[in-house]
Amino acid sequence: MTLDDLSDRLNPVFVKETRQLFHNKTVLTTLVLLLVAELLMHLIIALNYSSMHESTLEDLGMISFVIQQVMVGLAILIICIGRAPMIFTQERSAKELDYSRISVISPRSIVIGKVISQVVVMLDIYTIAMPFMFIAYFLRGVSIPQMVGWSMGIIPIYVLFIQFGLMLASFGKKNLLGFIFIFSYVGAQALVPIGLGFGSGHLGGDVVFSIFCYVITFIFASTLLFSLTVAVITSFGNRVYWLRLLGLANLLLLIALNGSLSLCRRKISWYDADDFLAFSSFLILVQFFITVIICLFERDEPGARVMAERPDGRVRRFLRFLLSSGRAGGLAFSWLYLLIWGAAVLGWMLLAPVELFLAGDAVASVFYIIAFYLLFYIQFALILVRSFRKLKPEYAGILVFFLLFVIPFLLASVMCFENGEFGDYWMLLVTTPVCCARSVEIGWLGMLFCLVTLLPLCKYVYASMKRFVFEEKEAK
Amino acid sequence: MMGRVLPVCFSRVLAMLLLVSSVVLAEKFGDITMVRVGGELLPTIDQGGYFCNVNMRFRVTNTGVKSATLRVVMREPDAIRQVRLEPGASTLLNLQAPMTEFHASYYYRSQPTFSIWVNGVNYPHGFHFAGYREHVKGFLFSNSLPGDTLKYLFYWKLGKNATDKSYTASDSMENWSRNVYDYMGYSVIWIDANEYVPDDVKKVLRQWMFDGGRLVRCVMPEDKWPDDVPDKGGVNVERFGKGDMVTFRPFARKQREKEFDEFMNKARAYETYQPELGVDLPAIVNRQGYDLLSAKMQTETELALTNAVTLFDKSNKKSLAIESPKVSLGPLMLVMLLFAVLVGPVNYLWLRKRHKEPLLLLTIPLISLVFCLMVVFFVSFSFGFKLEGEISAFTYFDQNEKVASSVFLCSLMANSSNRKELVFGETDHLVIMEKCSLFVLDKAGMVLDPSILKPRTPLNYIVRRCEQRNERIRCILKDGKAEFVNGLPVPMEHFIARDAEGKAFKSTGKIAEGARHQMDACGNTDVAKVMEPNKLMTELCEKKLLKANMTSMDMDLLFHYLPKGSFLAICSKPCFSTPGILPDKGRANYVVFGPVTWE
CATH class of the missing domain: 2.60.40.10 (Immunoglobulins)
Structure with missing residues (x-):
């Protein structure tokens, strides 16, 4: 099999990206500069090595390793996080260059090709620096597990930033690039300690548990960014289908993980049921937040293409209605999401073994309550949008957020915040999830508000669902 | 539904209560x-x-x-x-x-x-x-103090800052806690100097002071200055470990402004005091094990440990600690230069000539991997993979009281990752030195994770151990000939002793455990007056006499420290347990010193 045969089998976007990469002067110059900088640094160390003080020598390996990380980080920033989104933005802003318009390649393939090509290049940059890193190990002050922990901690963060950059670039707006460039580097460097913390087991107790949580977070964030990018670049068709499907899959996966790990807890020494329940509840909340926010910005009714692509059979159509574009579907999906989540929380409270009945369920309940408040705000904003047709969804969202969260919170803070607690006027906070700080039971008012704001929208959701499920397809 | 859920909930709550x-x-x-x-x-x-x-x-x-x-x-x-x-x-x-x-x-x-x-x-x-x-930061007041004592506190502030909270004891001192942990967190405790303090409360307060607490005994204006405390103008400060006991007669600032300023200066002088390396720190924590042994031995090991710490400190570190070998960076630099040229220009130009630039994605990691292996082989084979150690142990072995108190000075270095745990016994007291700073750890009966030994970074630590031992070294004087029996569980390299009259004897060559060996008389008359194991250990370390291949000249030097009726043995294997771990290679010297009764 020749190289050309191999490239025919690979993702076309990946092949195109890698072919272009090594013809680009910026990339080649950066790689050469990286090698020169590494050599220079070690030359400086070699020249001063014999005269160095013992205390400096003890840390020399660590110092050298950190400097190398910064240099490698800069190279990755320039080549993968900076250059790739810039090219993608140019492609997206010029219709004649946009793959999603000029080719039959699916949006998923485009995103996969783009991300993988940059990840491969990033790993290549890392391998260039690897022999130098080994020298750092022998200079003392840094151990192989530390170096592996650091690298394993930071590489997923770089991958996420590449994905984040590509997601922002997929909007095709050049004014976002400066933001990507600065935010990526500053953010990646700021997140290194978190990665290191996970790597060295300082977050979450056990090292294995930390790594486990870190891997789950990475998979979660990576798939979320992927589906968001796909949603943005999908020009024709079901934009949010994959996003909602992924949300549902993540929810079920996290519930299943919690359940199965709890059952096997006696055989798994590193598993911390409390922390994992709280951690997975947080991830579920993040996913829910994105789902309900997108719901606000969707079209009122599914488009003609989505309607035409409806499957046969009412059950399948109903499921498609939940996952397809459209506010009504989004709202129904959010409620389904909350119901499944609620069943899991209730199941945990009632069925969890006695020794696991500790604090984790309280944290899970708080996250669940916050989710209700989020849905309450979005439903309120939707009522406003539907009542005042000229009001844009984003303005409605901001208005509701100020009216129901910011103003009551500020008022309560000014009037009754003392000694770390809200005093007599805590009732001002009932429209915000902050009231959970007073008592978790009060927080359940969020569910009531949510139900109240659903009532005016019920008719709309039902009509939309009826149309989607029962209305026959138009003859072609 | 509710009918089924409620009983389940109740059973859960009940189970929770039972669990708690x-x-x-x-x-x-x-x-x-x-x-x-x-x-x-x-x-x-x-x-x-x-x-x-x-x-x-x-x-x-x-x-x-x-x-x-x-x-x-x-x-x-x-x-x-x-x-x-x-x-x-x-x-x-x-x-x-x-x-x-x-x-x-x-x-x-x-x-x-x-x-x-x-x-x-x-x-x-x-x-x-x-x-x-x-984190409790506060003052504790005895309830027998008059209510206005608080104002003296602000005039004569012995505490660190004004945000410290003050607490008044709910009970009289007679009923105060006998558990020292109950006093942890209080920086200053104020009591009435003439108040009755039970002995066991006194004991725990002394322990608390030892760990850094300050006990202020107030002598009320109408009361007599205590007889057992020297009166130095209304104040006296006595040191206890890291803390101190202040006896003073309170006064109002407005009345005696000048005296107050003088007093404050004194107080500030004490506040800047830095405890020496914190070696006294574990006095509270691990005291129990040592209480079983004689007070004399305890003092000896305390002193020996203090000296050992000083010896292991920055200035003497080189003589006792392993020096990490330095990597030859010159040849490595050449290898790296070759790597940079190969992975960069040569690799790129070669593939470009064949129009196969995307293959760079494969060739770069391959070349990198080869060079990584080269670096690892180069450096690993230069230094090996073994756990190296430099252990000097000094044991004061009192055969009459059957107590051995040892101080191990250990320096370990793992050339690759260490997989052995460091295991310490119930009576071990561990001090770890890192980067010229010192950590005192009480790890009684603990297992230290192997990762404490970082690759190629020496770990220096001191272990103090005081335990009851039944071994016996016998010295026999018969017909003018001196003999001894090695009662230690390990072979000896050298043995020297003095009889009750001060005559010196020595035996050279390896002496197996349990073996009886003849000793030669020496003309050394320079007899030490007092048995000072602590001083001997310091001298041995400082003069680098702790070594296996001792010459007869070195041995003669040691006679100088031997008082009448004492012995000194040098072994190359650990006699009284091991200091946590046994290295694969390196040097170890075990000196056993103590009194011996001649038969």
């Missing part, structure tokens, strides 16, 4: 019953840092018919403890973790988590601590 009550008392894991008999999170103030000290005690009993291995693993802070229990056996399991530092925070979170394994099976349990605990 059982957590406090006892839990059973297989055949092992575990009862928590004590345990503290001990906040201590130490030179501006904020620490948490964990000490958990359990009574464990094997109620089964087979022997069982119990392993308790504590995380945050980390500590591992493993015991093997025969059927019916019961023991006290003490789980201690060293101080964990929480910088720049008045509040710390410390939630030690435990996992309990019996015969390799992990059991769920309910042992846990409360989440947050405030």
Whole structure:
């Protein structure tokens, strides 16, 4: 099999990206500069090595390793996080260059090709620096597990930033690039300690548990960014289908993980049921937040293409209605999401073994309550949008957020915040999830508000669902 | 639905209550019953840092018919403890973790988590601590002090800052706690100098002072100055370990402005005092084990440890600690230059000529991998993979009291990753030195994780051990000929002794354990007057006499430190246990010194 045969089998976007990469002067110059900088640094160390003080020598390996990380980080920033989104933005802003318009390649393939090509290049940059890193190990002050922990901690963060950059670039707006460039580097460097913390087991107790949580977070964030990018670049068709499907899959996966790990807890020494329940509840909340926010910005009714692509059979159509574009579907999906989540929380409270009945369920309940408040705000904003047709969804969202969260919170803070607690006027906070700080039971008012704001929208959701499920397809 | 859910909820709540009550008392894991008999999170103030000290005690009993291995693993802070229990056996399991530092925070979170394994099976349990605990910084007042004493506090502020809280004891001193941990967190305790203090309360207050506390005894204006305290103008300060006891006669600032200023200057002078390396720190924590042994030996080991720490300090580090070998960076630089040229220009131009630039994605990692292996082989084979050690041990062995107190000066270095655990016994007291700073750890019966030994970074530590031993070295004087029997469990390299009249004898060559050996008389008349093991150890270290290949000249030098009726043996194997770990290669010297009765 020749190289050309191999490239025919690979993702076309990946092949195109890698072919272009090594013809680009910026990339080649950066790689050469990286090698020169590494050599220079070690030359400086070699020249001063014999005269160095013992205390400096003890840390020399660590110092050298950190400097190398910064240099490698800069190279990755320039080549993968900076250059790739810039090219993608140019492609997206010029219709004649946009793959999603000029080719039959699916949006998923485009995103996969783009991300993988940059990840491969990033790993290549890392391998260039690897022999130098080994020298750092022998200079003392840094151990192989530390170096592996650091690298394993930071590489997923770089991958996420590449994905984040590509997601922002997929909007095709050049004014976002400066933001990507600065935010990526500053953010990646700021997140290194978190990665290191996970790597060295300082977050979450056990090292294995930390790594486990870190891997789950990475998979979660990576798939979320992927589906968001796909949603943005999908020009024709079901934009949010994959996003909602992924949300549902993540929810079920996290519930299943919690359940199965709890059952096997006696055989798994590193598993911390409390922390994992709280951690997975947080991830579920993040996913829910994105789902309900997108719901606000969707079209009122599914488009003609989505309607035409409806499957046969009412059950399948109903499921498609939940996952397809459209506010009504989004709202129904959010409620389904909350119901499944609620069943899991209730199941945990009632069925969890006695020794696991500790604090984790309280944290899970708080996250669940916050989710209700989020849905309450979005439903309120939707009522406003539907009542005042000229009001844009984003303005409605901001208005509701100020009216129901910011103003009551500020008022309560000014009037009754003392000694770390809200005093007599805590009732001002009932429209915000902050009231959970007073008592978790009060927080359940969020569910009531949510139900109240659903009532005016019920008719709309039902009509939309009826149309989607029962209305026959138009003859072609 | 509700009819089914409610009973379940109630049963859960009931089970919870039962669980909570059982957590406090006892839990059973297989055949092992575990009862928590004590345990503290001990906040201590130490030179501006904020620490948490964990000490958990359990009574464990094997109620089964087979022997069982119990392993308790504590995380945050980390500590591992493993015991093997025969059927019916019961023991006290003490789980201690060293101080964990929480910088720049008045509040710390410390939630030690435990996992309990019996015969390799992990059991769920309910042992846990409360989440947050405030770092107590405050003053404690005896309730016998008059109410206006507080104003003196502000005029004559012995504490660190005005935000410190003050507490008044609810009970008279007669009923104060006899547990020193109850006083931890208070920086200053104010009492009435003429108040009755029971002896056991005095004892714990002294322990508390030893760990850095300041006890202020107020002599009220109408009261007489205590007889046992010298009066130095209304104030006297006595040092106890890291803390002190201040006796003073309070006064109002407005009345005696000048005296107040003088007083403040004195107080400031004391506040700038820095405890020396903190070697006194574990006095409270691990005192119990040493109390079993004689007070004399305790003093000897305390002194020896202080000296050992000083010897191991920065200035003398080179003579006692392993020096990490330096890497030859010159040849490595050439290798790296070759790598840079190969992976960069050569690789690129070669592929470009063949129009196969994308293959760079494969060739770069391949070339890199080859060079990584080259670097590893180059450096690893230069230094090897063994665990190197330099151990000098000094034991003062009192055969009459059957007590051996040892100080191990250890320097270890792992050339690759270390996989051996460092195991310490119940009577071990461990001091670890790192980067010229010193950590005192009490790891009684603990297992230290192998990762404490970082590759190619020497770990210097001192272990103090004081234990009862029954070995006996016999010196026999018969018909003008001197002989001795090696009663130590290891062979000796050298042995010297003085009889009751001060005559010196020496024996050279290897002496097997249990063997009887003849000694030669020496003309050395320079007899030491007092047996000072502490001083001897210092001299041996400083003059680098702790070595295996001693010459007869070196041995003659040692006679100088031998008083009448004493012996000194040099061994190359550990005589009284091992200092946590045995290195694969390196140098080890064990000096045993002590009084001997001639037969």
